[in-house]
Amino acid sequence: MNSLSPLTAQFVSHFGEMGSRWGINRTVGQIYALIFVSPKLLNADEIAESLEFSRSNVSIGLKELQSWRLVKLRHNTGDRKEYFEAPQDVWEIFKSLAEERRRREVDPTLSMLRDALLETPANEADTYAQDRMRQMHELIELSSTWFDDVQRLSPETLARLMRMGSSVKTVLDMTDKLKIVTGRGRSVKSKDE
Amino acid sequence: MNSLSPLTAQFVSHFGEMGSRWGINRTVGQIYALIFVSPKLLNADEIAESLEFSRSNVSIGLKELQSWRLVKLRHNTGDRKEYFEAPQDVWEIFKSLAEERRRREVDPTLSMLRDALLETPANEADTYAQDRMRQMHELIELSSTWFDDVQRLSPETLARLMRMGSSVKTVLDMTDKLKIVTGRGRSVKSKDE
DNA sequence: TTGAATTTTCAATAAATACTGAAAATTAGA
DNA sequence: TCTAATTTTCAGTATTTATTGAAAATTCAA
Structure with a gap:
């Protein structure tokens, strides 16, 4: 892994390993990891150089990542090359x-x-x-x-739900009671309702 | 696939295909599918016979499935063979x-x-x-x-939560209000609280 | 303990998948 | 349109993973 900082190298190589447990292969995993942590857009040549893969391998990997919508293609002004980035969020x-x-x-x-x-x-x-x-x-x-x-759900609502964890049960119970009292909504019946 | 009904054969072969997209391989996928739909416990020979895999391949596949806790080993009285089943639930x-x-x-x-x-x-x-x-x-x-x-969560509570879908937001909002009124619990703040 | 029944291991082989370099195709500006 | 830059394809090769049959190990009952 040419000229990668130890920090990035570690991350990239972990994704390589994991990639193969996943459906995705080692190369694709590494390419993704590299793009994910890169502060700037990368082009295929840079990726091939950093990871020491053949240019064609990188091309195939990038196609795969695009099909998963994990990387986005970008163009820099005055440069014909294709640049790639991972979504920020x-x-x-x-x-x-x-x-x-x-x-x-x-x-x-x-x-x-x-x-x-x-x-x-x-x-x-x-x-x-x-x-x-x-x-x-x-x-x-x-x-x-x-x-x-x-x-x-909005990220906020989702985060709220998640932070709530298993205490969500209390909340559900509470609302059921409210519904029964006010007569709003259908009450919750057994599994096979 | 020796003597499998078309219904089961279809299911088994789908799991074979899918298995390879998953981390699991074709053989393992098929073995699991067969066990899953079988009304009776199966032993390794029966599986090898039905699926036309070598006995050793089945042995390896079953080990893999056990390591995933997807099949359980059982013994039938008066029979030394090992029988396998998938959990019911x-x-x-x-x-x-x-x-x-x-x-x-x-x-x-x-x-x-x-x-x-x-x-x-x-x-x-x-x-x-x-x-x-x-x-x-x-x-x-x-x-x-x-x-x-x-x-x-209990399966019931979980099912309840799931059936609720995105209307869970309304419920969360409701409880937030209640908490504010009653002063119970901490109120929900911004993401980085 | 022995030995038949059964399961597991393992080395050899087959099959599938990944990777490469070179050639072909595409692209965009001159 | 032409051409240089760039990306993609593809056939050949390498690597990895799956599968097998045979031999070894284990197990349990006599």
């Missing part, structure tokens, strides 16, 4: 990642499950299998629509 | 998965970041890099302690 980054994983992994699974649930079970075992698939479908559907909802 | 499964990912991916990253944050930046660029790392650390720390908290 880490929440934004987190959301892109989540959205993209959802698109690639969750949605296809939901769609497969939906199809499977429409089929007529051929025997006992199929009936059981279908029931398991139903449970899985329900869980995934519930958690992903919830994630959608939460994502739409 | 899909929430349990989800939690194991999350915990294990955390242990393997999140915790090492947090620890690397903490180390990096203790170092003295050598120059401008390092100062910036460290600041970016601080942002990342904060986000990861916040979301993982939150996840811990949420995980501790």
Whole structure:
């Protein structure tokens, strides 16, 4: 890793390792890490130089990162090169990642499950299998629509919710009581309402 | 896939594909899927037979699944073979998965970041890099302690929270008002309180 | 303890994935 | 339009990861 400060080198190399546990590969992880901590926009040649990868490898990696919406392409005036940066807001980054994983992994699974649930079970075992698939479908559907909802909260509200931690239960209980008293909203029933 | 019903075959093969996008590999994904939808405990030979993998491959795959706490080992009376099953409760499964990912991916990253944050930046660029790392650390720390908290909620409370979706904001606002009126708890201040 | 049943390990091989350099394609200004 | 700068593609190679069969280790009941 040519001329990287020890601090950055450490970070970059950790992301390389982690990258491969993730779907993403080592190179891509390192490229991202480098861009993430860089105070200035970087171009592909600089990245290839710093990380000692071939130019073509960097090109492929950057394409991958763009497809995950983790890096943004920029142009500097009077320079034909393409420059890259990571979005500033880490929440934004987190959301892109989540959205993209959802698109690639969750949605296809939901769609497969939906199809499977429409089929007529051929025997006992199929009936059981279908029931398991139903449970899985329900869980995934519930958690992903919830994630959608939460994502739409303002960062402030979200932070508030998070800071609240498990004491959120008290709050829920409180509002249920209020609803019962005032008669507003539907009261909360058992799981299968 | 020997003698699997079309329904199960479809499910198993989807998990195979997905498995490789995940950290897990194709074989492991398929083994898990098969166990998940099976109405009875399965032993390694049955799995090898159904999926047409070598016995040793199944053995390795099962070890991997156990290390993720995704399958449980059982013994049938009067039979020396080891039988496997997936936990019944899909929430349990989800939690194991999350915990294990955390242990393997999140915790090492947090620890690397903490180390990096203790170092003295050598120059401008390092100062910036460290600041970016601080942002990342904060986000990861916040979301993982939150996840811990949420995980501790009863399934009912959790379901309640989820069903509530983004209207949770209204509830938070409501309680803030109550707290102000009654003077209980600390009021919620700006992000950097 | 022994030994049959069973699981695990391991070295060899196969398959998949990553990486490179060189050539082709694209781009934007002259 | 032409050309130099730049990015992308691609076929070949290297590396990593997955898979297997056979041998070793373990286990449990007799």
